[in-house]
Amino acid sequence: MGSEDSPKINITPPEEKVGFSLTKEFLELAFDREVEKFSTKIGTNPGDNYLSIMHAVEVSFKGEQEPQYFMIKCYPNHSERRDLLDQIEVFSKEAFAYQDFLPQLKQLAVEREAEKIVDLSVAPIQAGNVVGIPSKFTLKPWSDENFILMTDIRKTFGFTMADRMKGLDFDHAKLVLEEIAKFHALTWAYKQKNGLDMLTNKYPQFKDTFYIHESLIQDYMPLLDQITANALKLTEEKLGDSHPACKSFKDFVSKDEDKDVVERIKRYLLEEGINEEEVESYLRIKPEQDDNYNREPWLLGTHGDCWVNNMMFLYNDEEPKKPVKVTLVDWQVIREACPTVDLAYFLFSSVRAPVRIPNLDELLRVYHDAFIRYCDALKVAPLPGFTIETLKRRFRRSEIFGLLIGLELLGYALKPPEESIDMDTVKSDQLMDLFATVVDGSDKNTLLQDEISATVLNLYEKGVI
Template sequence: MGTEGNPEINVIPPEENGFSITNEFLELVFDRQVSTFRTDVGTNPGDNYLSIMHAVEVVFKGEPESNHYLIKCYPNHPGRREFIEQMDVFSRELFMYQDFLPELKQLAVEKGAENIVDLSVAPVHGGNIVGNSGKFTMKPWSDENFIAMTDLRKTFGFTMADRLKGLDLDHARIVLEEMAKYHALSWAYKQKHGLALLTDKYPQLVDTMYSNEGGMKDFEGVMDQIATNCLKMTEDKLGAAHPACKSLKENVKKDALQRMGHYLLKNGIDEDEMERCLRIKPEEDKDYNKEPWLLGAHGDCWVNNMLFLYNDQVPKKPVTVTLVDWQITREACPTTDLAYFFFSSVRAPLRIPNLDALLKVYHDAFIRYCDALAVKPLKGFSFETLKRRFRRAEYYGLLVALPLLTFVMKPPEEAPDMDADESQQLADIYANIVEGSEKNEELKAEITATVLNLYETGVI
């Protein structure tokens, strides 16, 4: 790695899975002659769990400047490859970049709203999933499964925020604006094509993560371990007799993964069923609309799947954010994206006192973008209804937060080499990551603050 001018650099040794980056490969991807190239690691340890990212610097013949790309490919570990295959996450992301996101951007153009609903998308130059038709030779699956995209960091100066610290209010607001753009565009797309469900046209948007056939069922043991660790953290902080601890224990019993799946059903959330999960139920409201809210949801809105561009005059203030990693995108209620984002990426001391204000940022942005796209918002999309539905989704957010924060807040120096032992079962690898997490004081404080707040507000 890092050797310049070598005509063939095997980023992944052929004897392991047959994928290599060569002059020929790059010329096929970019349809240009390559003069020189060099490669490096594309992400830091602990930043990516489903794929391997390789940074590639290419000088094309006749051009003086270097071009920077990321090549996203399958991992070496057989268990991780099998999980990716089972979840179909790689082909889902390629579909998003090559088909759905361009259609949404074109819709904004057709509505004359491209300068208002200007969804930021990383340029993708090529990709292939063996078994799908494409310009690459059909070979065994391990040869050429990849997505090639512009490296926004080195090309335009985008950067990733600190996952351990989480986002401040300026970062959170701009993410909510971008999230609202995608949600509004996908909602407008449904209306334009007269679709009851996006999945009627695009089965790629059916959730596979928590379905009966989904691979998450293999992680029930890991989830139990995480729940046990998180319960111990809150008991250490609050005392085992505290009612919040007792309530947490009741809410992380063994069917947690199944209950998470209830929020991601193809036909939407069963409002009554999910509100029955709340310790303090909302007041009856005969005018409340229970029709499911369904639109395109990113599905994995956490800090590492966001790249920020900053104002030169105000270096710490972001002016643009690009959402990346569309591997588990799905049609779902927008509140699942919101809960996922808030609980994974905005730390409790900032999130809790500012929650209503941040929800209002999202609400107003969604209305504004729907207006620009000349489409009525989701039925019953008032701020009060959004808050009610989000409160219900906080239950989902808690179940997501326990495992996600365990990984997100793990110090980089403790991040494992996911491909070190290819004979090790994937669930065992994740169990090793979880081991000892109850000693992480920052994680303990975050989990405890979250649990206590959800108890005080009657979610659990």
């Protein structure tokens, strides 16, 4: 179909002979339409995407005057990163989310006559290929490459990314929390409709695939040690190493066997759910005894990687512009977990301390009210014992998870754009050396210092650490 001079981009490592180039033939197979012409360019800026590679594609179809815009997500050129993607199965997870599970959720909303209320925003998927799963691409030369082709919602609908350096203000955060609640409520209703105690019983894609991978964790530990040591150094420089919050933080991130950072993170991601008594034992100031407190785990489908780089916003035309819609993207880390894990992940990575700390109760109320509203629309009872008081209690113990994940993500989020790195240009065969280049210099980042020290001080004052 294509000619020798057709424009194309190579999406496989240059040293490998397998895979495919993005050609006219590929696009016509993907869209089942005749392509007049197309052009491609890199789809994201350095610092916006760390696992996969995104290419923006402009396509003119035969007989249509206006071009259409798409994004193709594919494997990076770096062999170690490709191996990581294979091990943690993020492409198969995301393909499953876009092509199977999210459409089921939207259909569920229709069945419950709630589609106008529980209108989950999803980027339209056009085509995809996951190695080992039959598709119309299987018999083609590119059959052993993973990719997802979707509508570019930036060019098509006007969505944009927020500034990861600034973080999200209250209006943005409110919109995101309502969208998270929407997804959570839909997955909870899905479980009830299908009589599922666990989503993972039906869909193994909802199992965590990173923190249970022992060899990856062993490779990851030195980098995490560096990140936590930098965070402690920044906090001590800001507050003074004799400050009780610094002493508490130092003890919190110590290498004692029962306080290992990775082990603590894993306690929030157990397949059977969080052991409330165990994680509350991590708190410096324990909650008051409540014999009526329901410790039954809350388990539903979560996004898993809900931070500012993985969401796109649509704004109104007024001045100053206000966000009116958000679409969550990058469904690569979906997992069944407590909803407070998603909330802590989002609030500690993407809402800076000056906004998050004074508004936390109101932000949790936004989520609580939205979750109740969406469950009501879907004609399903909420999670067992779901009240604003219980949500706050469970979120407080999940602030430990938020802090630990925040330490990892903030080094990336607050890296100045001029210092951002194209990871495919890094000359290293070691995966963790590669990721270490992204957080290099974080011990001198004043924005990072302000954020971490404010968070540590707040959590100390609340008795979390």
